[in-house]
Amino acid sequence: MAIGLSPFHSGEPVPLRSVPDLSIAEFRTAILSAVSSTCSLAALFGMPAGDRLVRLIAVVADSVTNSLSILSTKVGESYPCLTLECPQAHWFEREIAEQWQVHPDGHPWLKPIRFHAPYRTSNSLSPAPVAGVTDFFAMAGEEVHEVAVGPVHAGIIEPGHFRFQCHGEDVFHLEISLGYQHRGVERALVGGPGKRTIHLMETLCGDTSIGHATAYCEAIEALGSTAVSARAQVLRGVALELERLANHTGDLGALAGDVGYLPTAAYCGRIRGDFLNLTAALCGSRFGRGLIRPGGVGFDVGKPLVAKLQERLEAALKDVEDALALLWDAPSVQARFEHTGTITRETCEALGMVGPAARACGVERDIRQDFPSGIFRFAQIPISKWHSGDVFARAWLRWLEIQRSGAFVREQFASMPDGPILSPAGPLPADHLVVSLVEGWRGEICHVAITDADGHFAHYKIVDPSFHNWMGLAMAMRNQQVSDFPLCNKSFNLSYCGHDL
Amino acid sequence: MPSLILTRLRQGKRTLPFPETEPVLPERIRGLPVMDHARCPSGCTSCADACPTDAITSGGNLQIDLGRCLFCPECANACPEGAIRFTSQYQLATSSRNDLVLTEGEALRLAGRLAEQTYRVLGRSLKLRQVSAGGCNGCESDVNVLNTVVFDLGRFGIQFVASPRHADGLLITGAVTQNMRLALEKTYQAVPYPKIVIAVGACAISGGPFRDHPEVLNGADSIVPVDLYVPGCPPHPVTILDGLLRLIGKIKESRATPSS
Structure with missing residues (x-):
């Protein structure tokens, strides 16, 4: 168990005041050291903490000691991101940025995940997002092409948008853009x-x-x-x-x-x-x-x-x-x-x-x-x-x-x-x-x-669970053929509505 | 190969002889509700208070808006007198939104056949594009089931197609989120005339459990005209199939009396 964590059990209520309130440096160090050993990030989210602050709360799960740890910190407009050192935090930090307009500095891929107006306004107020309109990753070069699919699909399935960066039939990268099922x-x-x-x-x-x-x-x-x-x-x-x-x-x-x-x-x-x-x-x-x-x-x-x-x-x-x-x-x-x-x-x-x-x-x-x-x-x-x-x-x-x-x-x-x-x-x-x-x-x-x-x-x-796994589907499609997508997609069968909430 | 044939024999023929024979449904299924306000203690509003989507009007004759109803057990559980209970009657689809507002003692006016001109064009071959627009994937799952060998939708000339350009209409599920509004509008526009719209599930009819969230538009008819409403959360596949078959005139009797 890493330093700074006080373990407790799943399903054990904890008084809020006993949740460690760390500095951002301590918070980052504790998460990074925990995740580099045997822990995983079960949740990382923000909630309003008054006075234009957002309280970040992390739940770290240790499957070896079967215990959970919870830690928190308060941030204002920005903080140094975790994602670069801890890819598990990637989607969570995008969610935090979208909901609370807290900028995770250095985040390599900061885009909306659900396309809704932020839950608080700040100085860096951006216009209301439009679903699927974002800065998609793109590839350049001869014979490179892009395949765009969705949100309305060919089968009876939920809506989502998929962008394949292809060279011939080979997929170099798939980017998944969700949020169409977001219903608050x-x-x-x-x-x-x-x-x-x-x-x-x-x-x-x-x-x-x-x-x-x-x-x-x-x-x-x-x-x-x-x-x-x-x-x-x-x-x-x-x-x-x-x-x-x-x-x-x-x-x-x-x-x-x-x-x-x-x-x-x-x-x-x-x-x-x-x-x-x-x-x-x-x-x-x-x-x-x-x-x-x-x-x-x-x-x-x-x-x-x-x-x-x-x-x-x-x-x-x-x-x-x-x-x-x-x-x-x-x-x-x-x-x-x-x-x-x-x-x-x-x-x-x-x-x-x-x-x-x-x-x-x-x-x-x-x-x-x-x-x-x-x-x-x-x-x-x-x-x-x-x-x-x-x-x-x-x-x-x-x-x-x-x-x-x-x-x-x-x-x-x-x-x-x-x-x-x-x-x-x-x-x-x-x-x-x-x-x-x-x-x-x-x-x-x-x-x-x-x-x-x-x-x-x-x-x-x-x-x-889909929240953790959508990026996995994107990775599974690398160096596959476009025609492998239905098979790969079905082998994950992730939830759109469970992700979009 | 021998194992393939043996398995085929063992698995047998599983297609329901519907609508010729009444389907066997789970005993505890919650279908059409029956109401009896004579049992209500004076001034009691327990059922209406318990309803998560405010579908019930109490005081005098009871009324349930089946378009909002999640067919959950809360109202029946809240009433010690048994003034509301759910029957196993699965026929629930209607042609108009108002018909879903079921008043005590009145029969539910079930959906009729498409208007003559549309029926002549679509009645024997109906191609639908499904649009999922902000639900829970429950309705989608039970619409998908119609394609299995159990329901074998194709034998009725109904098929789900991959493009709205190939479709005669849309089958919409979900409360219609702000984020799906544009996609739904464009998909509707892409369907050639004459076109129909079917709203399946409480979300697509009224917003369902997400009703009045600022992120949703409370159902399909906020955007497009709807020809068939299939209530439920989600509706049982037989309920959906029954609705589709009424639309194309393959099931004809028109009233469901809440008396079973």
């Missing part, structure tokens, strides 16, 4: 929690409703000292793994489709729905809306329903194994998957990538193991990883995780503890901060809730 989620949370809060959590990234709602509930339960029953924790864990099963299955089907291997594409498209329908059997919604609630879960399951779910789970797991066996046995598929979109372990660690994309580069990083909460403190899921960092690795990793999530859900259904499903949630204490981490199907979900003097949210920070 974080700002709307300030002053809460209110009656809309849980619904914003369920819809800030709709395919990860369970993951984000769980992170939120764990945060406010920690703040309010609310004990959640074992039964509710089991149901939350089951829902989280069903979400993973559905999405991983869907992604593998889509990857098969992108290389023209239609049997697996067709089967997985259907089996994904079978997993979603298990969640719908729990709570009426295929995406788990209404299930995760502060204090527990909103729906219980009786023994007859569990028996039905067990049967359907086994059928779906058998079907997905069957469908994927074809995929792994098809040489034409493997030829397209292998050595496409490779990311080295060094790049992955430097960018601070998370989730299956990181584990596919051999990085052992999984919140369920490193910072377990809820049922994952008692029922461990072995971490899955692969080493090759290519599309194949990201696909294969999903299959490994499908098997392990399947085994976990099977085990939980077989030994459901009795008890209530919902406990009354306690009021939030004033001037506290809590960090909550959940391993969503895309990776690390980090929520930081900070309360004001009245116990309302003074600030609420959400870091979707």
Whole structure:
């Protein structure tokens, strides 16, 4: 553990006054030394600190000691950037600059990430940004050309803009410009929690409703000292793994489709729905809306329903194994998957990538193991990883995780503890901060809730796993062909709305 | 090759015989709500107070704006008397925004077929361009599902195409962010006449959970005229398919009575 850090645990509320308030030099040194050892940057954000100052708060996660550290500093118009020495900070510092007009001096690539007006005005007031209008990286030379795609895409997917710098078919660089889905989620949370809060959590990234709602509930339960029953924790864990099963299955089907291997594409498209329908059997919604609630879960399951779910789970797991066996046995598929979109372990660690994309580069990083909460403190899921960092690795990793999530859900259904499903949630204490981490199907979900003097949210920070990984997709496309993009993109399947918020 | 054939046999035929046969839906699905204000204690506004999107009007006959409704369990949970409960009725699509405002005891006026002239041009082959404009990817996911073997949208002559120039209309999801406004306008302009617009989900109809955020425009009809509204958060795929089939006259009965 680096100097200047005082470790605490995920889900442990901390009085705001005990958060170290460092000088910018100390703040930078502490982060840089922590990140150069075994730590990663789980969050780095600004919040208003009065008198034209912005308080920068960093959450550093140490996956070896399984502890978190939090540190802060106050800055005015500018500060020396971290990104040059710590690429993990790249996207965070762009966000800080966009939201608070604090200039990270020396930042190599300072552009908007969401294209909204700043949350405070300063002397260096710039005109309101227009989505997608920015200073794109450009290449010059003979036979160099640019391919621009989006925000409206050819398929049924979310909006984003992509610029490829190409030489013939070869992509030298891909620049990704987002923000089209920006709908002001974080700002709307300030002053809460209110009656809309849980619904914003369920819809800030709709395919990860369970993951984000769980992170939120764990945060406010920690703040309010609310004990959640074992039964509710089991149901939350089951829902989280069903979400993973559905999405991983869907992604593998889509990857098969992108290389023209239609049997697996067709089967997985259907089996994904079978997993979603298990969640719908729990709570009426295929995406788990209404299930995760502060204090527990909103729906219980009786023994007859569990028996039905067990049967359907086994059928779906058998079907997905069957469908994927074809995929792994098809040489034409493997030829397209292998050595496409490779990311080295060094790049992955430097960018601070998370989730299956990181584990596919051999990085052992999984919140369920490193910072377990809820049922994952008692029922461990072995971490899955692969080493090759290519599309194949990201696909294969999903299959490994499908098997392990399947085994976990099977085990939980077989030994459901009795008890209530919902406990009354306690009021939030004033001037506290809590960090909550959940391993969503895309990776690390980090929520930081900070309360004001009245116990309302003074600030609420959400870091979707996609926030860490979009740059990874850009790196995966280097020296690939334009036609590899759909495959690379799908192998990450990142969230636009979770990033844009 | 043998494994390919064996797997094909094992996986079987999975296409739903919809609309010929009623689909089997999850027991806990929240479809069309039913209301009974006779059960309301005098002066009680618990359901309206609990509603995250202020979709409920209480006091006298109850009213729910299905265009705002997230079909979440909060109102039903807030009411100890059972004055509001959700049925499993999945047919919810309407042709006009006002039809989504459901008053107690009244039937929901479901969407009808396209106007005669448009129907003649588009009724047997409908090509749609999907525009995602500031939602959560939930509606997009459940629209995408219509392309799977389970729903097999193509057999109805409906297809999602890659360009608005090839399309007969737009299917819009999301609350329409400030940042998507221009892209949506341009995409709409690029669709040749006659063109239709379908708004899927609470966001595209009313802004959904993001309603009145300064970053959004509270739905598609703030920008373009809408021909079909499919409520839900997200709507079940069957609800979306039902709406599309009504539009092209493949499902005809027009009223859903909240009585199941």
